[in-house]
Amino acid sequence: MLRPVALILSVISATSAFAIAPTDTSNQVIISVRDQKLVLLRNGSKVATYPISTSMFGLGDALGRMTTPLGYLAVEKKIGDNVPVGAVFHKRRLTGEVLQPNAPGRDPITTRIIWLRGLEPQNAHAFQRCIYIHGTPEENKIGRPASYGCIRMKSKDVAELYDQLPLGAVVQIIPDRLPKVEKTKPRQETSGGIVAANITPQPQITATKVAKVTPQTPPPSNRRP
Numbered sequence: 001m002l003r004p005v006a007l008i009l010s011v012i013s014a015t016s017a018f019a020i021a022p023t024d025t026s027n028q029v030i031i032s033v034r035d036q037k038l039v040l041l042r043n044g045s046k047v048a049t050y051p052i053s054t055s056m057f058g059l060g061d062a063l064g065r066m067t068t069p070l071g072y073l074a075v076e077k078k079i080g081d082n083v084p085v086g087a088v089f090h091k092r093r094l095t096g097e098v099l100q101p102n103a104p105g106r107d108p109i110t111t112r113i114i115w116l117r118g119l120e121p122q123n124a125h126a127f128q129r130c131i132y133i134h135g136t137p138e139e140n141k142i143g144r145p146a147s148y149g150c151i152r153m154k155s156k157d158v159a160e161l162y163d164q165l166p167l168g169a170v171v172q173i174i175p176d177r178l179p180k181v182e183k184t185k186p187r188q189e190t191s192g193g194i195v196a197a198n199i200t201p202q203p204q205i206t207a208t209k210v211a212k213v214t215p216q217t218p219p220p221s222n223r224r225p
Contacts, residue, residue, distance in 0.1 A: 023074050023119075024168035029133075029161075031151060031171065032178040033059065033068065036143050038133075038151070039178050040164060046183040050161065053136070053152040056145045059175065061123045066148040069123035069131060073171045076117040076127055078162060085111050085155045086137070101139040101155065109225040111135030111155040112162040116171055123173075133171075134158060134225060150225050 028041045033054050040047040060067035079092055088097040089109045099106055114133040118126035135155040138146065142154055151173075153161065 022168045023170060024166050025170060027164075027166055027169040029165065029169065029171045030178060031173045033070075033145075033173065033175045034177050036145070037178055038153070038161075039181065040161060041181060042164075044181075046181045047164065048160070049178075050153055050157045051143045052133075053142050053144060053146040054173075055147050055149045057148070058145075061118070061125050061129070063125055063129065068147070068149055068151070068173065069118060069126050069129075070173050070175060071118070071120040071123045073116040073118050073123055073126055073131075073173065075114055075165055075167050075169045075171065077113075077115040078165075078167060079113040079115065080111060080162065083111070085159050086135075087111060089113060089134075099137045101137060103137045106137050107225070108137070109134045109150075110137055112158045114158070114162060114165065119170075132225065133161070136225065148225055152225070 026043050029038055030041065031038045031052060031054070036052055036054065037049055038052045039049045055066060055068040057066045058068075059070055061069040080087070080089070083094060084098050086098045086100060087110060088095045088099060092113060095108075099108070099110060109132070112133075112135055116126050116131050116133070118124045123131075129149065131150055133151040133153060135158040136142070136147075136152040137155070138152075139154045142152065146152065
């Protein structure tokens, strides 16, 4: 489920030359498709858990599909510093509207945009496909698959996450339940100084294949969120 820190670092080192934002392994988000929840970790300790929505069309990373990718990704761009909660974005630009939760007949991207880039072959198209963590006015659908590929959150929750998640933070999307991570357990540092999550150790994987993803010109993002 949650791979060893050594594997995360091997994935990151193989892709860092192709990234704009340097990868930050001290901050990590794990998103569970089964639980429809997101957990924020800092130095291996749980900071917060939030309800989310993944795609109503299932999982995958094929171009032209409205599915949610799996695997390790990283925060490449953040859009929406200090804008009002409920502010509406169109093609990543503010429209001037501010919507209340569950505003009838409306389904735009709101509040914040956390744009992800893939770190593995199985999610190599994530940035080009405009896979975001973002706010939605359809908060009554949070907790079940309801998006068009992105990770949706309640507006107040995504604003809180945005402020705690730096560029380069690692985001892992898994099909299974969230791992059990203690909130107050003391940190445990490895010999290399990297702080691992407080979870049951997983078998070591000695090698992995990683996609070399060339940065692409940001697309117009006229797709549904």
